Amino acid sequence: MREQREYKKVSRESEHGGMDIGEKDKHELEKRNENNINYQAPGMSSDWQFGGANLTSPPMSLVPSDNPMAIGSSCASASGVDSFGSNLWEHPSNSQNLVFCDINVQNGASSLNAIGIGKGGPNSRRSSIDRPFDMGWNASSSMLKGGMFLPHATGILPQSLSQLPADSAFIERAARLSSFNGGNFSDMVNPFGIPESMDIYTRGVGLMQGPQDIFAISGMKSVSGMESQKRKLNATEASRDACLQVENRSTQESPHKNERGSEILVPSKEKAKQGTAGSGNESDKAEFSGGAGGQDEPSALDGTGGEPSAKGVSSKKRKRIVQDAEDDQAKGGQPPIEAAKDSAENQQKGDQNQTTMINKTTGKQGKKGSQASDPPKEEYIHVRARRGQATNSHSLAERVRREKISERMKLLQDLVPGCSKVTGKALMLDEIINYVQSLQRQVEFLSMKLATVDPGLDFNIEGLLPKDIIHLRAGPSSTLGFSPEFSVGYPSLHPTQPGLVQGALPVMGNNADVIRGTLSSHFTPMAGGFKEPTQVSNAWEDDLHNVVQMNYGANAPSDNQEVNGSLPSDHTKVEL
Amino acid sequence: MRPPSSLKQEFLKKWITGLQRCSSSKRNMSILERTKAIKLSADVAMASARNSTTCWSRALIANASKDGSDGKHLVEQILGLESERLMMKKASTGALVCNKRIRSKKILKRSCRIPRTRKCVPQVALATSIAKRMVRKRTQVLKSLIPGGEFMNEVSLIEETLDYIISLRVQVDVMRGLAGVSELVNHN
Numbered sequence: 201m202r203e204q205r206e207y208k209k210v211s212r213e214s215e216h217g218g219m220d221i222g223e224k225d226k227h228e229l230e231k232r233n234e235n236n237i238n239y240q241a242p243g244m245s246s247d248w249q250f251g252g253a254n255l256t257s258p259p260m261s262l263v264p265s266d267n268p269m270a271i272g273s274s275c276a277s278a279s280g281v282d283s284f285g286s287n288l289w290e291h292p293s294n295s296q297n298l299v300f301c302d303i304n305v306q307n308g309a310s311s312l313n314a315i316g317i318g319k320g321g322p323n324s325r326r327s328s329i330d331r332p333f334d335m336g337w338n339a340s341s342s343m344l345k346g347g348m349f350l351p352h353a354t355g356i357l358p359q360s361l362s363q364l365p366a367d368s369a370f371i372e373r374a375a376r377l378s379s380f381n382g383g384n385f386s387d388m389v390n391p392f393g394i395p396e397s398m399d400i401y402t403r404g405v406g407l408m409q410g411p412q413d414i415f416a417i418s419g420m421k422s423v424s425g426m427e428s429q430k431r432k433l434n435a436t437e438a439s440r441d442a443c444l445q446v447e448n449r450s451t452q453e454s455p456h457k458n459e460r461g462s463e464i465l466v467p468s469k470e471k472a473k474q475g476t477a478g479s480g481n482e483s484d485k486a487e488f489s490g491g492a493g494g495q496d497e498p499s500a501l502d503g504t505g506g507e508p509s510a511k512g513v514s515s516k517k518r519k520r521i522v523q524d525a526e527d528d529q530a531k532g533g534q535p536p537i538e539a540a541k542d543s544a545e546n547q548q549k550g551d552q553n554q555t556t557m558i559n560k561t562t563g564k565q566g567k568k569g570s571q572a573s574d575p576p577k578e579e580y581i582h583v584r585a586r587r588g589q590a591t592n593s594h595s596l597a598e599r600v601r602r603e604k605i606s607e608r609m610k611l612l613q614d615l616v617p618g619c620s621k622v623t624g625k626a627l628m629l630d631e632i633i634n635y636v637q638s639l640q641r642q643v644e645f646l647s648m649k650l651a652t653v654d655p656g657l658d659f660n661i662e663g664l665l666p667k668d669i670i671h672l673r674a675g676p677s678s679t680l681g682f683s684p685e686f687s688v689g690y691p692s693l694h695p696t697q698p699g700l701v702q703g704a705l706p707v708m709g710n711n712a713d714v715i716r717g718t719l720s721s722h723f724t725p726m727a728g729g730f731k732e733p734t735q736v737s738n739a740w741e742d743d744l745h746n747v748v749q750m751n752y753g754a755n756a757p758s759d760n761q762e763v764n765g766s767l768p769s770d771h772t773k774v775e776l
Numbered sequence: 777m778r779p780p781s782s783l784k785q786e787f788l789k790k791w792i793t794g795l796q797r798c799s800s801s802k803r804n805m806s807i808l809e810r811t812k813a814i815k816l817s818a819d820v821a822m823a824s825a826r827n828s829t830t831c832w833s834r835a836l837i838a839n840a841s842k843d844g845s846d847g848k849h850l851v852e853q854i855l856g857l858e859s860e861r862l863m864m865k866k867a868s869t870g871a872l873v874c875n876k877r878i879r880s881k882k883i884l885k886r887s888c889r890i891p892r893t894r895k896c897v898p899q900v901a902l903a904t905s906i907a908k909r910m911v912r913k914r915t916q917v918l919k920s921l922i923p924g925g926e927f928m929n930e931v932s933l934i935e936e937t938l939d940y941i942i943s944l945r946v947q948v949d950v951m952r953g954l955a956g957v958s959e960l961v962n963h964n
Contacts, residue, residue: 594884601931608934615941626907629914632937636921639944644815646951651810653958 783825783946790821791950816840818951822943832936833943835924881929 612632613619619631794817820840823833918933919925922940925933 594887597884604931605934608931608938611938612934612941615938626910626914629911629918632941633914633917633921636918636937636941636944639941639948640921642948643818643944643951644811646948646955647815647818648807648811649955650814650951650958651807653955653962 783943784950786825787818787821787943787946788950788954790824791818794818794821818947822947826939826943830936830939831928831932832923832925832940839923 609625609628613622613628616628616631616635619628619635622628622631795814819836823836823840826833915930915933918937919928922928922933922936925936928936
């Protein structure tokens with residue numbers, strides 16, 4: 201079955217407790233289970249135990265069969281397998297799923313239920329994903345926000361609640377979306393400079409209701425970009441979730457924004473202003489329990505899929521709101537206002553918390569959300585869902601803080617090799633700690649090596665500098681923007697070897713356009729100026745160049761992660 | 777973030793300068809001392825390449841400057857006296873900010889702890905607390921690794937970690953290149 205197929209791919213990731221993405225997958229997994237099989241009350245303790253065991257391993261085959269148990273398993277694992285902190289991540293989502301299931305059952309619309317349940321899980325996922333993606337989107341696709349973004353969504357707003365979107369079409373759309381997003385995601389993820397801006401962006405973006413949909417979608421897409429198939433399949437869920445997610449977010453954000461925009465805005469004033477401005481525009485939109493506006497865009501992208509999901513999950517009130525919003529949007533005129541009315545009701549009920557029934561029922565989380573170990577997505581939803589507290593500001597701030605942390609953890613995930621498969625704060629921190637320790641040890645080792653290699657390091661430094669620099673340029677980075685700087689800097693460092701420098705400069709100039717492969721060829725003319733390196737330069741060919749690279753790798757401490765193309769050192773010795 | 781290649785260039789230049797500065801006294805040093813000098817100059821060069829925009833760089837330089845005379849000497853030489861003063865100033869303000877953050881965090885925690893009305897399923901609570909403990913333990917370890925990390929809150933800790941990892945990578949690449957080249961030269 202299609203769902204099972206998607207779910208299998210999801211289950212690959214769902215094995216770990218899951219910080220952001222893992223969580224998400226888990227939710228999807230459970231969702232799918234629920235979808236596939238009629239939801240049963242979670243009263244099967246034995247099944248739970250079994251499910252718990254399954255959770256720890258990636259039982260793709262097991263999962264589909266354990267649909268009813270999946271939910272329980274996550275709970276069971278949380279309770280039974282104490283050592284797995286990661287299970288905790290799933291637990292809140294599980295409870296949420298359970299709740300959602302109940303609601304759906306009550307509602308009685310099977311299709312809606314299926315999708316609604318799906319929405320419950322991914323919502324949390326969405327939130328955490330949305331943040332970084334928001335930034336990426338903001339940074340890279342302002343136009344996207346403005347225009348294409350989903351004005352069509354309103355028109356398309358699916359009226360057919362009962363109509364389950366052809367999942368294939370849905371998936372196609374999601375896939376398209378994912379591919380669309382992939383590039384942006386990479387842009388967003390890589391540069392470190394982004395974190396600061398990201399922070400600001402998230403704050404600003406967080407307050408912006410309208411674009412959230414896009415972000416949700418983009419988030420979904422970027423996720424797809426990250427992990428091809430799985431993501432694509434997840435995208436279907438994500439898109440569905442996006443609707444609900446956006447709803448939740450907008451509802452949550454709008455009251456937040458309206459009531460206490462100040463504290464969150466403080467750190468990023470500029471962006472906050474933009475955010476407020478943007479959110480002001482969209483506050484109306486957003487206020488309709490986040491549903492309409494949010495749903496429009498994702499629904500436009502997701503087509504019918506998004507809508508049913510939103511509807512499925514929503515309580516009666518939400519449905520009403522959605523329908524209203526949809527109708528309004530279809531008209532193109534009044535939706536925000538009418539929706540706002542609905543949302544106003546909701547808002548009146550409970551400040552920050554989603555006033556939808558779902559939210560109330562999902563207050564299972566208990567704690568406001570100061571559980572640092574919980575994934576931000578989860579927290580996001582649960583906090584929103586939670587009943588209004590006197591410490592609203594605190595919970596909001598905590599949520600924002602958690603989202604920030606999750607964004608940065610995502611960045612770290614890309615930076616630290618081997619971290620993308622790991623999900624869960626504790627595990628990722630483990631990886632990061634190991635990586636930092638290994639890097640520090642490498643530095644020590646290399647400094648010791650430099651100390652032993654040549655007592656006359658100073659001379660070598662001077663003598664080798666141009667060659668060394670060239671080599672470095674060629675090796676780690678193929679950019680030769682270095683050369684002008686190089687030529688400027690080096691004359692001061694080589695007072696004793698003006699000829700060398702001058703010899704180096706023309707070579708540098710020639711090298712301006714040279715890429716790494718050709719750099720080595722320039723070594724020979726340059727080497728003429730060197731005393732010692734003549735023999736070395738004669739031997740410098742492309743092959744040797746590569747060999748030296750490998751040699752570096754071989755000589756580095758045994759950190760497999762660090763060694764690029766680590767060939768055994770015998771290789772180089774033979775060549776030499 | 778500036779591209780790693782420019783960072784490498786900067787780091788290399790500063791490091792070379794530092795090495796040359798300490799090379800004058802290096803003649804009679806033991807290997808260990810030389811190692812330390814090399815590492816120190818590399819670290820200081822790496823930190824100064826950040827121009828005290830990050831907390832870890834300031835903390836690193838502060839640590840280097842206060843440990844011993846040779847460290848301080850080296851740092852002064854590399855950075856120049858004024859920049860060092862600047863760093864010290866920034867370091868102090870950074871510490872203040874960090875303390876403020878810590879204090880506000882404590883207040884936040886205290887206030888959050890009060891209205892705790894969670895329906896605690898005991899297993900849930902247990903699992904949650906275990907996870908929290910795990911994360912806290914690792915955060916402590918990470919704080920001990922990053923220079924100046926004890927003063928940061930979680931968010932900035934992760935940011936600093938990001939920056940620190942990048943700088944370490946650059947450092948390792950450059951050092952590796954230099955080591956390889958010197959080795960080749962020595963072989964020949």
